[in-house]
Amino acid sequence: MQAVIQKWGDNLGFKIPSDWAEDNGIKSGSKVQVITEKEKI
Numbered sequence: 868m869q870a871v872i873q874k875w876g877d878n879l880g881f882k883i884p885s886d887w888a889e890d891n892g893i894k895s896g897s898k899v900q901v902i903t904e905k906e907k908i
Contacts, residue, residue: 870881883893893899901908 868884868887870883872879872881888894
């Protein structure tokens with residue numbers, strides 16, 4: 868999956884497609900671990 872980083876107020880973020888989120892049990896308020904590796908998340 869690819870996502871585009873967007874500016875939201877003073878923060879940066881990206882959107883997760885709802886079908887991908889549903890398939891992976893992610894919903895609003897879910898905590899996830901973000902791992903970066905050589906400019907990849």
